[in-house]
Amino acid sequence: MEEKRLDWFTIPKIDAHIHLMPQDVIEANIGEKFADYGDVSEYIKLMDKYNITTAFIMPFNDPYMLSMDFTLESVHSNLYNMCNMSNGRLYSFADIDIRKNLDKNISELNKIINKTMFLGIKIHPTNTGYPIDGEYYDKIFKWASDNNVLVEIHSYPRTHINDDVCSPSRIKNVIKKYSNLKVSIAHMGGFQYEQLYDINACFNISAILPDYVNEYGIKKTNNILREFGIEKLVFATDYPDSRSLKPDEIYNKYFDILNKMDFTYEEAEKICRYNIMNMIKR
Numbered sequence: 001m002e003e004k005r006l007d008w009f010t011i012p013k014i015d016a017h018i019h020l021m022p023q024d025v026i027e028a029n030i031g032e033k034f035a036d037y038g039d040v041s042e043y044i045k046l047m048d049k050y051n052i053t054t055a056f057i058m059p060f061n062d063p064y065m066l067s068m069d070f071t072l073e074s075v076h077s078n079l080y081n082m083c084n085m086s087n088g089r090l091y092s093f094a095d096i097d098i099r100k101n102l103d104k105n106i107s108e109l110n111k112i113i114n115k116t117m118f119l120g121i122k123i124h125p126t127n128t129g130y131p132i133d134g135e136y137y138d139k140i141f142k143w144a145s146d147n148n149v150l151v152e153i154h155s156y157p158r159t160h161i162n163d164d165v166c167s168p169s170r171i172k173n174v175i176k177k178y179s180n181l182k183v184s185i186a187h188m189g190g191f192q193y194e195q196l197y198d199i200n201a202c203f204n205i206s207a208i209l210p211d212y213v214n215e216y217g218i219k220k221t222n223n224i225l226r227e228f229g230i231e232k233l234v235f236a237t238d239y240p241d242s243r244s245l246k247p248d249e250i251y252n253k254y255f256d257i258l259n260k261m262d263f264t265y266e267e268a269e270k271i272c273r274y275n276i277m278n279m280i281k282r
């Protein structure tokens, strides 16, 4: 049987890591990238253009980015409302605020996590400056492991710092302790990716894909992705954020790059939808 022709521009896909903002935060931050490209209805037009059926909004572990009273509770209600505006196309990850008393943080998580909009928790050690294997996060991981909730960990460490707050070496400490924890690594461990090849997690290519291609070219990047394993790869972009691209360039560049790689249609379906859907199941 002939293989279905693969075009990454048109294949239906989930973008498993994007950023949008509530309207009042956008209005207070005009001129900032996340605000200027953060409007829900504008983003839905992009979803239509690129056949993105669904997208997951990531919080920042920084309530100033998603609320005007700078509280975890408002961040969650804002995320909830943004998802509600999307006709079931936007979902979100829950936030944490490490300035907050840990028990209060956990009780807020307990309150929201059974709402269908919230698919997991986001942990962003670089934004908080707090190491991923530190004590506060440890309690969050325990909660996530006990409740079978997916945790997405930001991992794009500075290249030459092996124990940066989000480095693979620290992530491995967490995974060793919580062997049943469901983990999604955003940005694939940056340029320390080799240390993550053997861990049991899924890996989304948000932010890092064009940066690998700039560093290594298409062929080696393609090999790196295959080394992780098709079953672990997840499509995501980090729109509108990028170290190397303007927001308007991100989707075209991603699909251009992916169209030059050797993935089959069947493999792309796993990367675009099935792998992440398995991970968010509870």
Ligand SMILES: [Zn+2]
Pocket (backbone or CB within 6 Å): 017, 018, 019, 058, 238, 241
């Ligand atoms: Zn991001």
